[in-house]
Amino acid sequence: MASRAPGEPDYQRLAFRYEPMAGRGERRPVIVVGAGPVGLAAAIDLARQGVPVLLIDDDDKLSQGSRAICFAKRTLEIFDRLGCGQRMVEKGVTWNRGKVFVRDEEVYAFDLLPEGGHRRPAFVNLQQYYVEGFLLDCALALPAIDIRWRHRLTGISQDENGVTIEVETPEGTQSLACDWLIAADGARSATRKALGLVSSGRTFRDRFLIADVRMEADFPAERWFWFDPPFHPNRSVLLHQQPDQVWRVDFQLGWEADPIEEQKPEKVMPRLRALLGEAAEFELEWVSVYTFSCLRLDRFRHGRVLFAGDSAHGVSPFGARGANSGIQDAENLAWKLGLVVKGLAPETLLDSYDAERVEAADENILASTRSTDFITPKSEASRDFRDAALDLARDCPFARRLVNSGRLSVPSTYRTSPLTTADRDAFAGPLEPGAPVPDAPIRIGGREGWFLDEVGGAFTLIVFAGQGALPDTDALRPDPLPLDRIVVTPPGQDGDPPLHARAVEDREGLLARRFDAAPGTVYLLRPDQHVCARWRSFDAAAVAAALQRAAGGEIGRC
Amino acid sequence: MLNTETNLPSPDDFYEELVALHRDLTPEQSRQVNARLILLLANHVGDPAVLREAMARARRGIEPAGGDATLPARA
Numbered sequence: 063m064a065s066r067a068p069g070e071p072d073y074q075r076l077a078f079r080y081e082p083m084a085g086r087g088e089r090r091p092v093i094v095v096g097a098g099p100v101g102l103a104a105a106i107d108l109a110r111q112g113v114p115v116l117l118i119d120d121d122d123k124l125s126q127g128s129r130a131i132c133f134a135k136r137t138l139e140i141f142d143r144l145g146c147g148q149r150m151v152e153k154g155v156t157w158n159r160g161k162v163f164v165r166d167e168e169v170y171a172f173d174l175l176p177e178g179g180h181r182r183p184a185f186v187n188l189q190q191y192y193v194e195g196f197l198l199d200c201a202l203a204l205p206a207i208d209i210r211w212r213h214r215l216t217g218i219s220q221d222e223n224g225v226t227i228e229v230e231t232p233e234g235t236q237s238l239a240c241d242w243l244i245a246a247d248g249a250r251s252a253t254r255k256a257l258g259l260v261s262s263g264r265t266f267r268d269r270f271l272i273a274d275v276r277m278e279a280d281f282p283a284e285r286w287f288w289f290d291p292p293f294h295p296n297r298s299v300l301l302h303q304q305p306d307q308v309w310r311v312d313f314q315l316g317w318e319a320d321p322i323e324e325q326k327p328e329k330v331m332p333r334l335r336a337l338l339g340e341a342a343e344f345e346l347e348w349v350s351v352y353t354f355s356c357l358r359l360d361r362f363r364h365g366r367v368l369f370a371g372d373s374a375h376g377v378s379p380f381g382a383r384g385a386n387s388g389i390q391d392a393e394n395l396a397w398k399l400g401l402v403v404k405g406l407a408p409e410t411l412l413d414s415y416d417a418e419r420v421e422a423a424d425e426n427i428l429a430s431t432r433s434t435d436f437i438t439p440k441s442e443a444s445r446d447f448r449d450a451a452l453d454l455a456r457d458c459p460f461a462r463r464l465v466n467s468g469r470l471s472v473p474s475t476y477r478t479s480p481l482t483t484a485d486r487d488a489f490a491g492p493l494e495p496g497a498p499v500p501d502a503p504i505r506i507g508g509r510e511g512w513f514l515d516e517v518g519g520a521f522t523l524i525v526f527a528g529q530g531a532l533p534d535t536d537a538l539r540p541d542p543l544p545l546d547r548i549v550v551t552p553p554g555q556d557g558d559p560p561l562h563a564r565a566v567e568d569r570e571g572l573l574a575r576r577f578d579a580a581p582g583t584v585y586l587l588r589p590d591q592h593v594c595a596r597w598r599s600f601d602a603a604a605v606a607a608a609l610q611r612a613a614g615g616e617i618g619r620c
Numbered sequence: 621m622l623n624t625e626t627n628l629p630s631p632d633d634f635y636e637e638l639v640a641l642h643r644d645l646t647p648e649q650s651r652q653v654n655a656r657l658i659l660l661l662a663n664h665v666g667d668p669a670v671l672r673e674a675m676a677r678a679r680r681g682i683e684p685a686g687g688d689a690t691l692p693a694r695a
């Protein structure tokens with residue numbers, strides 16, 4: 063059967079060489095612990111700002127077995143900024159639609175991206191080892207990143223000046239020092255344990271068989287979820303396509319199931335035959351049995367140690383919020399830590415990482431817990447209402463909106479963040495301060511492109527041009543903090559941008575619509591493409607204040 | 621606001637119909653019917669404030685003596 067593309071490395075089996083550390087006594091600005099998706103993304107984002115990063119991992123391989131497959135639009139947009147979005151989308155299976163079946167009847171279908179004019183789809187499915195492999199290729203191209211495999215963190219201490227860690231390697235134990243440490247060492251975080259911290263929450267009493275199956279099949283590239291299907295009565299099943307003719311099948315087993323027995327081919331094959339038909343030909347690629355929990359650390363910043371990804375929080379996979387939210391942690395942290403390391407922002411800016419991402423984790427945990435309550439009811443009453451909703455969904459539209467097979471990952475809006483300036487002027491539409499900005503098709507320098515490719519990495523001032531003269535934004539000089547400036551011109555007009563600004567043509571008028579912008583409207587964006595503040599007209603003092611606020615207070619004076 | 625004054629035109633008839641709805645059902649089947657009924661009526665009412673008030677009144681006076689099936693997680 064067809065599998066990997068010719069010439070493509072086998073990311074599942076790649077093993078990386080151990081290399082001893084050069085410059086042992088040297089103190090580094092940042093060490094990232096864990097080369098999973100989150101650690102890799104954080105390291106790349108920092109290195110792209112010119113911050114030298116040491117990335118260590120206890121292992122010498124990429125992700126093993128059945129783990130994340132669904133990567134959301136926002137994550138792909140972040141990968142675009144990091145330089146590997148296109149590869150992810152080319153390799154991945156693009157999907158926007160999902161269907162929910164009760165028994166063998168379709169009761170609910172959803173389209174996660176019903177409108178055009180976005181570069182990226184709602185989701186791609188891509189095995190976690192590809193995601194890590196493509197990120198790693200990006201990281202290896204950046205000289206500011208130093209990667210060391212088979213370096214296991216075993217101890218940590220910190221004071222107000224820095225962090226010291228103990229690292230076990232094939233040649234023995236050594237100490238490493240840094241100013242800041244990002245703990246991206248996953249759900250069983252050794253950093254968390256070494257600091258005596260505890261992540262707490264709830265475990266759901268259920269087990270799921272996750273099987274990755276290689277086969278030729280003609281199911282559409284959609285997320286299909288069954289409650290109580292004839293081929294697996296009284297429980298749920300999820301089917302999803304991955305690249306290389308691999309399909310993810312997820313069977314709910316119940317709490318009583320024996321996790322060891324259930325992984326045996328003689329138990330797995332009949333379950334798959336019941337779904338795929340007696341005649342289907344397939345091979346098992348990977349099988350495992352999981353129990354899921356929702357939990358998080360109280361705080362994600364502990365002095366000079368910053369937790370990101372699964373080390374900080376955990377959710378059930380229904381909703382694909384684990385890796386996706388972890389990548390958002392990494393991007394939220396990277397620009398802030400970059401400014402702090404360069405002395406362009408006060409250390410307290412990092413407290414906003416904690417505030418924003420703890421709130422985001424709670425949002426994800428809430429969504430995940432609600433889905434799990436529906437899939438695995440936690441009481442008899444909860445089961446009664448679940449069964450009632452499923453029954454009514456057949457003929458009552460309202461009940462279809464109650465059916466919850468996973469509410470899929472969407473980015474968080476930092477509405478209440480100390481960095482966000484609330485609207486003073488009136489704006490309509492779904493975009494609000496603290497939200498990531500939507501994409502739209504544009505033209506720049508005569509070629510067609512996408513808005514999100516033009517912003518991010520630095521604070522950006524966007525001015526929507528119209529008939530009148532452009533405001534003179536040049537008076538605004540937040541030196542030494544870099545500020546990008548973009549002038550958006552209406553469709554068909556390519557304006558002459560003022561000094562220090564680039565002109566972007568809103569080629570289909572969608573940008574103005576999605577931003578609810580009129581001529582003169584001004585947006586200030588953060589380096590992570592979230593909205594800091596916006597106004598109906600340019601006001602240098604207001605922009606300066608919002609910028610100062612979003613950069614954690616005293617710009618460049620620390 | 622939740623209306624707790626008499627709103628049913630014929631209370632005795634309604635009560636009889638409600639009980640009759642469950643005739644010949646096992647407790648399990650009755651629970652199913654009740655759950656469907658609650659969802660249907662809740663959607664019909666629609667107003668979250670009214671629903672919240674009704675839920676609070678329904679729960680009043682009942683000392684929780686159960687738990688749920690989740691387990692504490694610590695890592």
Ligand SMILES: Cc1cc2nc3c(=O)[nH]c(=O)nc-3n(C[C@H](O)[C@H](O)[C@H](O)COP(=O)(O)OP(=O)(O)OC[C@H]3O[C@@H](n4cnc5c(N)ncnc54)[C@H](O)[C@@H]3O)c2cc1C
Binds near residue numbers: 101253272386388
């Ligand atoms: C069945 C399943 C399906 C899932 N599906 C999805 C999905 O569709 N979408 C989604 O977004 N998420 C999904 N997830 C969740 C996703 O896999 C995780 O959220 C994600 O891997 C977290 O990334 P991370 O980088 O924080 O941690 P990890 O991926 O766990 O990486 C941690 C890294 O740290 C290293 N490490 C550990 N200890 C040490 C140490 N002491 N010293 C040095 N290095 C160390 C590890 O080797 C590893 O490389 C799924 C998970 C499961 C189990």
